[in-house]
Amino acid sequence: MTDPATFGAQEARSLIARKQLSPVELAKACIARVEALDHAVNALIARDFEGMLDGARKAETAVMAGDPLGALHGLPFAVKDMIDVTGLPTTFGSEAFVDNIATSDDAIVVAMRSAGGLAMGKTNTPEWSAGGNTRNRVNGVTANPYDLTHTCAGSSGGSAVALACGYAPLATGSDTGGSLRNPAAYCGVVGLRPSPGVVPGDTRAVGLFPISTSGPMARSVGDAGLMLSVLARADNTDPFTTVINGRTPWDADSFANLPRRDLSSLRIAVTEDYGFAPTETLIRSHFRAIVPKLAPFLGELEETTPDCTDADRIFSVLRGVQFLGIHARLFDETPERVGPNVADNVREGRSYSAEDVAQALFAQSRFHRDWQAFFETLDFIISPAVAISPRPWREMYPARIDGSPTKSYYHWLAMAYASTIPGHPSITIPCGMDANGMPFGLQIVGRRHDDLGVLAVAAELEAIIAGTDMAVPAPDLAALRAAPPLSQAAEFLTFN
Template identity: 70%
Template sequence: MPIATDPADLSAIDARRLMARRQLSAGELAKACIARVKAVDHAVNALIARDFDGLLDGARAADARQAAGAPLGALHGLPVAIKDMNDVAGLPTTFGSEIFRDNVPSSDDALVAGLRAAGALPMGKTNNPEWSAGANTRNRVYGTTANPYDLTRNCGGSSGGSAVALACGYAPLASGSDLGGSLRTPAAYCGVVGFRPSFGVVPGTSRVTGLLPQSTSGPMARTVADCGLMLSVMAQPDRRDPFTTMVDGRTAWDPADFALLPRRDLGALRIGVSEDFGFAPVESATRHHFRAALASLAPFLGKVEEGAPDCTDADRIFAVLRAVMFLSTHARFVDETPDLVGSNVTANVAEGRGYSAADVAQALSMQGAYHRRWQAFFDTCDILITPAVTVTPRDWHEMYPTEIDGLPAQSYYHWLGLAYAATIAGHPAITIPCGRDENGLPFGLQIVGRRHDDAAVLAVAAELESVIAGLSDLAPRAPDIAALRAAPSLSDAPGFFPER
């Protein structure tokens, strides 16, 4: 029985269901995804290393296992795009750094191995800025990745290649990572879904600063349910991450629960809303769209009150702890090969060297008080809703916003305050598409919940996603694939490779 749409545009759950019914083969899905990449990637430059032969071989093996009646994994036959911060055997892992231009690992890292064991088929690597430093996906190795809704605009970052790959139908699932919005920002800009889980839910087995809770991997997809499905595979017990609490070989959460989201009554929730967390530099256009979106959603929501946790010292905490992380992992590159290190990484290392032990101690103390204030807020609030990003997508030539509504930004990451507000407290946060901004580009809502209440955040997001789909002014729309097919090659655009 033929399916009514291009398989490349299917959600993971729909594709998985069709394959289980033998109405779609893994091979057919793989071929459709490959065809989509070949048709449009010249215009957006999202998938920067490819293993189509491996994808087709894996699909044939998946179909053979199904024909033989073997048990099928949760991600059976699903192509997955992998951010260029994770190792895939036989494909380059450059981290967007010229230093690692020729680095080709011989084995998968733990995250990719787990996805592969569940039946997923890695198809290639997606672009990110150098060492994921910054929210504009550009680097000196692979160049720029453009927003598929407007090829002159920034797609966000650092998981920008993953977000664009999802929006364009390269794969139903993609990996991302998030420190200060690195998967939430591109998801918002590209009209897809990105989930930053509570720290430790997805183990970080190779994180250098193992006891400093900042960056974490998370799922990206085109729907909330697909993110939950992917998270059910990613959220496995692993003692190598000190934040993945285990007792008798099990975590406090059952990973399978993320794939079986319960229904939630939006009308029964106590919902907080904030345009700026009280400190983030949010532009007027973003505030306007957020207020309009809330007005459209209001009839479906319960008790809604303006308010947010007390975010005093958020900028200082994030600046110091972020710089410490970069100092611990990147200082040697700046010292040994300064000509091969970009300005964002160099600036973070220099900033880290400018802080004293007293500065770090103070930031850690501030973070402790910050965390306690957040817990007190969520004693009286179930869910917090904010814009996902402070500004609408800008020209991709601009590495970062230097000003917002005429006011200068404090740093290259200051415009990510709406995202790192939740990072500092370690709370789960998801971005879902919610209409178009004044330029016709996707707008993202951020939904934040209680720490380690990840399943509830996903469930509420799924309910909101369903409501939004039924509202003509907010329902998401896919990028124009025909226009992308006809577009010129992005690599021919002036400034495709950023200056150092």
């Protein structure tokens, strides 16, 4: 008998509607996965299994009564520990918020629940989502299920691991410099960073800085599209969500029913580094090996990249200023409760002058215009999702890549923040195992606001990959069950 925890969101939702899968059976299977595996990976750091089971029983009653069913009816979902779920802690991975219990649901959770989704708990994140390694001094480390000594990336690392291990078919993520794309790549799942405003951020602290956004994470492109159809709602509290007469310009329902796309008609840019990302030789080699395998299905390929001049400086300044605005008071008043990455960001933000910020904003505008000109003649970009293969989680960040020093603790995320700066939709899909035996993520970037096109192309490529040696296998669940508790590992909670 198939374990219901292996079902994707679309498959499970269809089976539930046809009365071939009980929401209670699905919820219990997901709980069993968590209880069998989470000791090894530490992905789900707060749980509401009783609440999920109660919701599952109500969902089953609705099915049997023939009631209308929402898009996510009876589907468990995991929530990144950066947004609120009523009754559960929202720690942000911060020692200052260990006892912070949410009294209401974040708008994203409200949308998911309204569509019939069942919140199962909170997933681990670096402190305040600062960094690409999911570890903090409150909840400890989250390990990569493909190698428990290695990082799952971040900051949505707990969500990616939960998906890879079968805890739930859907999980929330958020992304500034690849925070949902990078862990998706490292864990063999799918992560979509939408165009700014497609997923409203009514609690985003810096509303007029569109470098951070929430997005869907799932085990397939279609499932990510289904989740996006629920998240992409009209909400004029987000200045980047266009709402006219109560509607957005994008049709949210279309994300759940992706159109077929003729890949052979497309003009696609191919780049292994965007001209500036410090890309590891191993990653370059893997990318060069997979492009010829995909090329027969694609149209015109051109090795080129948009102009990414000043990308590092633009991202550093805007990111630093954002962190300064959000975390300066916490850093000044309780520095002992602030971890090294957040502290570094506050200090970095203070190092910039008003002129630095002005120049970064002007440079971002030029960067955006250059990207729009680039996409006048090309339809999509494909690239690696991350510049390096997963490293040991005890390494807070890579100080060197192929012997060359990195500029900052987030410089290795450059492959992702290239498309963050101009605000283009970007998706990561699994595409083979690299030379280290770890999942490799392929990034697909489209025109601004062509989120539907990005999903459709990704779905076509996903189908091609599935029938080849580029398919990424599931983690070894038996090995995870037999693994010792991650909490016993040295440096699980302490790091410099």
